[in-house]
Amino acid sequence: MTEPIIGIDLGTTYSCVACYDTKTQKVEVIESPSGRTMPSWVSFTPEGKLVGMAAKSQVASNPLNTVYDVKRIIGRSFNDPVTAEEAKSFPFRVVEGSAHGEPKIIVDWRGETKELRPEEISAMVLAELKLAAERHLGQPVKSAVITVPAHFNNQQRQATKDAGRIAGLDVKRIINEPTAAALSYGLHAKKENEANGTTQGKTNVVIFDLGGGTFDVSVLAMDSGVFEVKATGGDTHLGGEDFDNAIMDWCMEHIKTKDASVYKQVKESARAQSRLRRAVENCKRVLSSSMSAEIEVDSLVGNFDFVVTLDRSKFEELNANLFKRCIDTVKEVMSDAACKIEDVSDIVLVGGSTRIPCLQTALYDMFNGRIELCKSVHPDEAVAHGAAVQGHILATGGSGGGRDLAGAEAMTDLLLLDVTPLSLGIELEGKQMSTLIKRNTPIPCKKTRTYTTVDDWQTEIDVVVYEGERAHVDANNKLGSFVISGVQRARAGEPKVDVTFALDANGILNVSARDQVTNAEARAQIKAEKGRLTAEDIDKMIADAEQYRAKDDELNEKIDYKSALEEALFTVQSKVSETNKPNEVKELADLMDWLELDSESASLEEMKKRGRVIEDTWGFIVA
Amino acid sequence: NGSTTTGIGLENRTKILLFHSPLYEQDREGIEKLILLSKEIERIDTDRQNHVIDNKTVQELIIQVCCKLDCVETHGSEALRKVRKSMIVKAENVAHVSDMSER
Numbered sequence: 001m002t003e004p005i006i007g008i009d010l011g012t013t014y015s016c017v018a019c020y021d022t023k024t025q026k027v028e029v030i031e032s033p034s035g036r037t038m039p040s041w042v043s044f045t046p047e048g049k050l051v052g053m054a055a056k057s058q059v060a061s062n063p064l065n066t067v068y069d070v071k072r073i074i075g076r077s078f079n080d081p082v083t084a085e086e087a088k089s090f091p092f093r094v095v096e097g098s099a100h101g102e103p104k105i106i107v108d109w110r111g112e113t114k115e116l117r118p119e120e121i122s123a124m125v126l127a128e129l130k131l132a133a134e135r136h137l138g139q140p141v142k143s144a145v146i147t148v149p150a151h152f153n154n155q156q157r158q159a160t161k162d163a164g165r166i167a168g169l170d171v172k173r174i175i176n177e178p179t180a181a182a183l184s185y186g187l188h189a190k191k192e193n194e195a196n197g198t199t200q201g202k203t204n205v206v207i208f209d210l211g212g213g214t215f216d217v218s219v220l221a222m223d224s225g226v227f228e229v230k231a232t233g234g235d236t237h238l239g240g241e242d243f244d245n246a247i248m249d250w251c252m253e254h255i256k257t258k259d260a261s262v263y264k265q266v267k268e269s270a271r272a273q274s275r276l277r278r279a280v281e282n283c284k285r286v287l288s289s290s291m292s293a294e295i296e297v298d299s300l301v302g303n304f305d306f307v308v309t310l311d312r313s314k315f316e317e318l319n320a321n322l323f324k325r326c327i328d329t330v331k332e333v334m335s336d337a338a339c340k341i342e343d344v345s346d347i348v349l350v351g352g353s354t355r356i357p358c359l360q361t362a363l364y365d366m367f368n369g370r371i372e373l374c375k376s377v378h379p380d381e382a383v384a385h386g387a388a389v390q391g392h393i394l395a396t397g398g399s400g401g402g403r404d405l406a407g408a409e410a411m412t413d414l415l416l417l418d419v420t421p422l423s424l425g426i427e428l429e430g431k432q433m434s435t436l437i438k439r440n441t442p443i444p445c446k447k448t449r450t451y452t453t454v455d456d457w458q459t460e461i462d463v464v465v466y467e468g469e470r471a472h473v474d475a476n477n478k479l480g481s482f483v484i485s486g487v488q489r490a491r492a493g494e495p496k497v498d499v500t501f502a503l504d505a506n507g508i509l510n511v512s513a514r515d516q517v518t519n520a521e522a523r524a525q526i527k528a529e530k531g532r533l534t535a536e537d538i539d540k541m542i543a544d545a546e547q548y549r550a551k552d553d554e555l556n557e558k559i560d561y562k563s564a565l566e567e568a569l570f571t572v573q574s575k576v577s578e579t580n581k582p583n584e585v586k587e588l589a590d591l592m593d594w595l596e597l598d599s600e601s602a603s604l605e606e607m608k609k610r611g612r613v614i615e616d617t618w619g620f621i622v623a
Numbered sequence: 624n625g626s627t628t629t630g631i632g633l634e635n636r637t638k639i640l641l642f643h644s645p646l647y648e649q650d651r652e653g654i655e656k657l658i659l660l661s662k663e664i665e666r667i668d669t670d671r672q673n674h675v676i677d678n679k680t681v682q683e684l685i686i687q688v689c690c691k692l693d694c695v696e697t698h699g700s701e702a703l704r705k706v707r708k709s710m711i712v713k714a715e716n717v718a719h720v721s722d723m724s725e726r
Contacts, residue, residue, distance in 0.1 A: 060683030061676055271686045271718065278690045297693055298704065299711045 005143040005172055005395040006030075006133045007387025009180070010122060010160065012071040013212050015040045016384035017129040019137060020392035027184075027388045029381045032132035037380050041068040042124045044109035051128040063091040065107045067121050074118040074163070075156030078103040119159050123166035130167055144169045145391040147383050150176040150218050150232040153422075154467075154479070154526055158508050172394050178207035178218035179227050180386030181350045185374045187222065203345035204230070204337070206330065208363060211351035213239040217329050219337035222345075231337035233329055238322065240284075240353040246318040247280045247310065251295060254308055265301040272301050279306075287312050288355040316358045327362050341367055348374040350382050420445075424501055424509060427464040427473045429454045430559045436501040439469060448500040450516075456492050460485045463499060463513050465526060471556050479526045484513040486520030558604045561622070562595075565607060568614050568622045569595060575618065587617060650703045656695045657706055661713065663688055668717045678725040685718040 007027075009016045014037040018029045032038045034052035043055035043066040050058065059066040072086045078096040083103050087094040093106040097117070104115040126146075133141045146169075148160050157174050164171035182205050202223040209216040216234040220227050256263040266272045279295045286293035292311035300306040316323070334341075347363055354360070360373055377385055420443055425435035428451075436447045453461065461484050468476025488495040496516040503509050512523035569591055576584050591610060599607065611622035647654070667684050670676045676684070692710050697703040 060687065061680045270682070271689060271715075274686045275689050275693055279693060282694075298708050299715075 002395050003143065004133075004137055004139070004141055005145060005391030006130070006141055007180070007384050007389070007391045008126060008129055008144050008146045009177070009381075009384035009387060010071065010126065010146055010148070010163075011037075011040055011211075011383075012069055012214065013040060014038065014380065015125055015129060016381055017133055018381065018384040018388035019133055019141075020388055020395075027385050027392070028136075029378070029384060030129075030133050030136045032129060036378075038125070038129065038132075039068070040071065040122075040125045041066065042121050043067070044107040044114070046108075046111055049109065049124065051124055065092065065109070067092050067105055067107065067116075070105070070118040070121045073103055074122060075153070075159035076103070077101050119163040120166060122160065122163035126164055126167035126169060130169060142168075142170055143172050143391070143395075145173045145175060145387045145394065146171055147175055147177045147180045147387050149214075149216060150178055150229050151216075152176075154509050158526075161508065173390065175387065175390055176218070176229055177209065177350070177383050178216065178220060178232070178348075179229065180383045180390065181207050181209065181348045182220055182222075182227060182346075182386065183389040184377050184382040184386035185346070185348055186389070187346055187348075187374075204339045204343045205346045205348060206334070206344055207348045207350060208326075208330065208354060209234075209350035210326065210353040210359070211239050212353075213237065213241055215239060215326065215329070217333045219333055219339050219344075221337075221339075230339065231333050233333040233336065235325070235329065238325065239351075240281075242322055243284055243315075243319050243353065243356070244277060244280050246322070247284060247295075247315065248277060250310075250314075250318055251276060251280060251306070251308065255306065259304070262301060262304045265304075269301055275300065276306070283310055284315070285355075287315050288357060312357070319358075323356075323359055323362060326359060327366060330363070330366065342370075344371065346374055347371055348382070349379055351379050354379050420503060422467040422477075423469055424465070424467050424479075424503070426451075426499060426511075427462075427466060430562070431473045432556070432559055433466055433468070433471055433473045433476055436499065437503060441503075443503045446500065446502045448498050451497050451499055452493050453487060453490075453495050453497075454492055457489055458492065458495075459487045459489055461487055461497060461513070463511065463522070463524075465509070465511055465524075479509070480511075480524055482511070482513075482522050482524040484515070484520060484522035486518050487515050488517040554604060558607065561604060561607050561611070562599060564622050565599075565611055565614070566595060568611070568620045572614060572618050572620060584617065587613070649698070650700050653695050653697060653700070653703045654706065657692070657703075657710055660688055660692055660695070661710055663691075664710070664714045664717055668720075671717065671721050678721045681721040682718055685714050688714050 004019055006017055006019045016029060016037045017032070018027055020026070021028045029036050032052060034054070038052040039056040041052060041055040041059075043050040043058060043062055045062060045065065049055075055066055056068070069086070069090070073080075073083045073094070076083045078094075078101050083094070087103070094103050095106055095115070096102075097104040097115070102117060104117055105121060107114055107116060126144075130141050130144070144164060146160055146164055148157055152160070161171045161174055187205055202221060205220045205222060207216075207218040207220065209218075214234065214236050215238040216232065218232045219230045221230050222228075252263065252266070255266055266276065275297050276295075279297050283293040283295045287310070290312075292309055295306070295308050295310060297306045334344075344367060347367065349360070349363075354375065360375070363373060364371075420437060420439060420441055423433075423435045423439040424437040425433050428434045434449065434451075436449055437445060451461070462481060463484060464473070464481040465479045466473050466476040467479055470476050484497065487497060497513055498516060499511070499513045501509060501511055509526045510523065511526070512521065514521045569588070572588060573592075576588050591613065594610060614620050614622055664685075667676070667681060667688070671678075671681050689711060692707055692714065695703075695707055697707060
């Protein structure tokens with residue numbers, strides 16, 4: 001009997017666990033005491049801790065010790081603007097941790113004040129899901145596949161993996177949520193089947209994920225059972241609640257025209273607002289299957305009974321802008337991925353809000369009615385479902401599988417390719433970025449480049465790791481640094497140090513440096529010491545990089561020319577020391593001073609001027 | 624005793640009496656839910672009086688109870704709707720009293 005590898009969708013508001021059931025030979029979503037999806041909430045009390053629905057339902061009586069939405073800050077530093085922004089709206093306290101500047105959550109637990117890292121909170125959610133899986137399967141569960149948003153960076157992935165480890169899980173793989181959604185529909189298997197029958201080349205899948213508060217669109221490329229994330233986009237603050245807000249406003253207008261004094265009371269009463277919001281949310285759900293729905297709240301305030309009928313067309317009119325934004329995002333992401341309408345073979349719907357018929361129709365029409373939308377898997381469970389498919393493939397080495405995994409049998413080496421969102425590299429002399437792994441390289445990947453020393457007899461090298469697209473490291477994001485000592489003692493340029501970047505399937509970066517002669521070695525795993533980038537920052541950096549590429553090219557040219565100039569001057573120096581002509585000695589000293597003191601801020605033209613002096617005086621071509 | 628049941632009109636124990644009116648069955652589910660929620664309101668009030676929970680908590684819990692009350696389906700039954708309304712009033716009273724004592 002193979003050991004099960006469960007699939008976990010660790011969501012911002014809700015989490016879900018699924019596992020391949022060997023008896024039914026199907027992936028099953030496992031019910032926890034909180035239901036098929038569990039609120040990602042943890043609450044601390046004098047008696048102990050509560051997780052899931054139990055934690056959420058007692059928030060009113062214990063708001064300071066009830067923790068939720070930690071996914072918004074996991075893997076981020078305390079100084080990250082996102083952490084600060086989110087912390088403002090949290091009722092629980094978030095402070096700066098002493099060691100690495102990571103955020104810590106303060107709670108009273110069993111009569112003691114405790115400081116907990118976001119990873120620890122997530123671990124509690126994961127442990128609860130693990131327990132539910134163990135009860136369901138009747139055996140211990142040790143391994144899991146956990147999903148993260150496609151835009152999660154290294155640190156966020158590492159932190160999620162750490163959370164798994166704290167929960168006692170061996171995290172076999174961290175996969176992207178859209179990739180998991182594609183797997184849940186067995187698109188990898190479908191591809192195989194089609195390949196066996198008809199000839200079909202590389203295809204693309206669009207994943208449309210509209211949840212309670214976030215919206216993500218991804219384009220995945222599929223080729224011979226290999227998935228690759230080509231582009232992602234979306235809005236971290238767009239979801240079901242926004243549609244509710246539009247209906248809320250409409251209701252309030254309705255009340256206003258009926259009775260101004262009631263309107264004022266409703267507006268001021270938190271209770272009336274909450275009750276109306278609940279009714280509105282319910283109405284929105286009904287409208288996904290009916291053409292009209294009633295919003296009815298008796299005694300909303302005083303004796304005022306609020307009853308109104310909303311039909312589907314009105315609902316669509318109220319939210320037309322938001323729906324348009326969603327569809328526009330799909331177009332943008334497709335354009336980023338350089339993917340045409342006819343290149344797409346499947347569209348997968350994820351998240352409760354994708355049940356809205358108008359959105360489905362818009363997507364269907366966008367692809368000229370050519371593609372049936374994948375919506376048969378419960379939209380709130382598709383990601384966990386897909387993670388379990390991946391877990392099963394890993395558990396059985398790809399050779400096992402039931403009917404719904406029939407295609408998987410044929411693809412023992414199913415690879416899930418995610419890409420690195422930003423280029424990774426190290427700092428060179430002159431603050432130049434030397435890229436080892438280019439942006440959008442499928443992971444896992446490994447790359448080694450050889451570097452050398454700048455000064456004579458230098459035995460130590462600082463290896464500073466950056467991510468970003470700019471040629472100058474100052475414009476990129478520093479990830480960490482380490483020192484390699486024991487480098488061969490030799491003249492500048494003689495030692496050879498291999499620097500290796502290994503980005504594993506979970507997107508975690510291991511950097512190592514080794515001297516080819518002395519075998520001295522140093523390595524580092526990138527730790528969350530510094531504030532990392534948000535998805536917006538990444539987008540901005542990429543946009544900036546495009547914009548500044550010309551500038552950067554000039555900078556590169558300047559740096560190259562400067563080192564050529566240095567080289568030429570050193571050669572000249574040895575020549576001048578032999579001839580010892582006074583005018584030449586003076587000229588050289590001036591040039592050396594200029595190089596040392598003024599060259600930093602000099603333009604390329606000014607440098608070339610110096611180059612011409614060298615050429616004219618000593619006949620050296622500087623290039 | 625046989626003579627007594629015959630005396631009141633029951634023969635061979637074929638006749639039984641309805642404990643509730645015919646409408647009750649239709650509303651039963653709703654009524655049962657409302658009874659439970661009524662008890663919840665009373666519990667909040669007791670906790671409030673015993674200072675187990677503060678006003679802010681009372682307000683939040685009452686909002687939750689009101690939302691649950693709104694969720695009780697009346698299926699068009701006026702009687703049930705009346706009971707539901709009275710429960711809302713009862714819940715709001717607890718919140719009101721709590722607010723007053725806070726001031």
